[in-house]
Amino acid sequence: MALTGLQIYKLLPGSSKNAEVKKHANCKECGFPTCLAFAMKLAQKQVELAQCPYVEEEAKSQLEESAAPPIRLITLTAHGRKLEVGHETVMFRHDKTFYHQPGLFVKVKDTQADAVDIAKAVNNYWVDYVGMCLALDGLAIEADGGDFAATVATIAPLAASPDAGGGHLILLTEDPTLAEAGLQAAKNIRPLLYAATPTNWQAMAKLAVQYKVPLVVATPKGSSLDDLANLADQVRAAGVEDIVLDPGVRDSRGSVQVLTQLRRLALKKNERRLGYPTLAFANNDPILAAQHIAKYAGFVLFDQFSPATIYPLLVTRSNIFTDPQKPIQVQPGIYEINNPKPTSPLMVTTNFSITYFAVANEVESSGVPSWLLVADAEGMSVLTAWAAGKFDAERIAKSINSTGIADKLNHKRLIIPGHVAVLMGELEEALPGWDIKVGPREAVDLPNYLKLVANS
């Protein structure tokens, strides 16, 4: 059972009876001001016990059991990049947040003539979404009767472009000989190995230990969660700590159910044998991939690389894994909408994402070429930011000056949101020579307003 913060505190140096240990009480080396504060964080499973260098051995085993996060963090590495999956603590994002986005991989077969081309395309793919760079995580290479080791050897060294995030690998084969050849070919990175099954687990576990890679434990369709837990337990007993689960369910309805059950068992029942992230196949189905993203997969394998599908999937993942505790902000700066010219109107709004989206979307759909200046209002909406003093004449003037927008225009007219019409006087003072116009109060009225401006 999980220990409370106070129970944990009794096992930390702060409460030790050993003077050698006690002298490290509240040493702050863990990054927290007191042992008690650290204990509270441990109880919430937000930190690792390893952050305390002085915890006593006998306390350690007791604590490790309780301090281990309910879903283990699994890390893949490639070309100096890390992909971390797991460590989730809630069923619903509104309960706190989802911490680690599932890895999104494109699956290719070693018999596919274009496997390497796809790998290059995947690794170099990225898309800009409100100032964030969204990218895939890498390739899953399936042994299908081709030259598996050679395919892996060709793809593994392909580093992603600096903007992209990819370059990670998942090796799919149930044949331990092929698996070893693949691991050899990918020995400069830390791939995920798929999979240990009821028939090959001993050999696969041995490889995972030898090559220090995480291993997927997979049970065939129709297996129970007991089968999965027992197999994971055997693999763990064989020395593999980094485990990923595949319960073998492939249909969409069944996947939501079983992945929900696994998440509940880990979080609510503290079922250690199943306290690992999961891997799910989405085939060619973007709806299924989006479902896996929202409902509890740690790794999602998708069978096609098509930007028209990948882009919305990456946005889905980014949206679901946005921290609901923090208002999502867009990058302050100048946004060009509908290819603006020096004569095009200039508007200003705040960097709260919903405000930005509302404004940008309406301007976009109006078809009127425009400049949108997004001021840094600490992620607040127009009225809230104004009330909090984060969207005042001084801040707006600062954005105008720091972005150098004036150089792109042949006019000095700034349209401000109708809700802050009161700022007009102060802005005219703060921005000498500028003509301040009051726009509509609501974004939805922007298209009509802009059409009037454009025609005047």
Place this chain on the structure above:
Amino acid sequence: MIEIPLEKWTGKVREITLGATAAEGGTRTKTVTVGGETTLPFLEFEGSLPHATAIAIEVQDLPPTEWPTLLTEVWGEAMQNPGTWAKSAEARGADLIFLQFTAHDGLNADHAKKTVRQVLQATGLPLIVFGPGQADLDNDVLVAVAEEAKGERLLLGACEDKNYRTIVATALANGHLVNARSPMDVNLAKQLNILVSDMGLPLDRIIMDPTTGALGYGIEYGYSVMERQRLAALQGDNMLQQPMLVTPGEEAWRTKEARVGADMPTSWGDGVERAINWEVLTTSTLIQAGANIVVLRHPESVKRIKKQEFI
């Protein structure tokens, strides 16, 4: 033995029927029932989910001038007449017809009556009717529609806190339902349900509408509000047990990602496929959060959502 943890939900989403057949005082050839869930979407192992998500296809009173060509092309001539459009929507798999009135000079009570009559005659499906979204116009249009279609169990919207009285009164008088829309906020949704039901409209005639954000444009806010509203319903909050309607079609097709242009970045991929994906993934994600009625625009999206086994 591993025991699957089951949540002991005490509440149930209200079952609500749209449309009325001749025997029930209307003229619909079929009705659509939504709601009735006793657990979260797709979790049949711990509860019942008696009705699939219903798909409404949007038709407008006049051919839309601001829709991207990708949409107008696919509906073609059918858009010239709302009746023909509705018939075509029915043929493309709609469970419900969503009739959207738009703001224009010819919008008045007579136009509204004539239009809803055309649609009622063209299709046997239940109707959802929305005004153009401006309080005065909405009231004029929806009162005319409600009277013209008395007894049909239409779903009238959008009914918002700043303008609900007239719409609720006409729904009460003419045997219709209302779509109570609140701005992505659990408490405001509950408050509006209370206001509407305090006017005497039974709870089995209120659908709640959390307001929809498209993928990439605030979907996560709506998604979490919907999850919270559904959890509140299952935990027994009587005033949040209404089925939920969302409008992913309208929202997705407003995004720049759905507007096919020559100057889009190559990382955005093929325009047609991207636009459809935007509508489809907005919709499927909201279904995960508990949407009972989804209003769509493109027939290919309808096909893909219907094909999914979870529908």
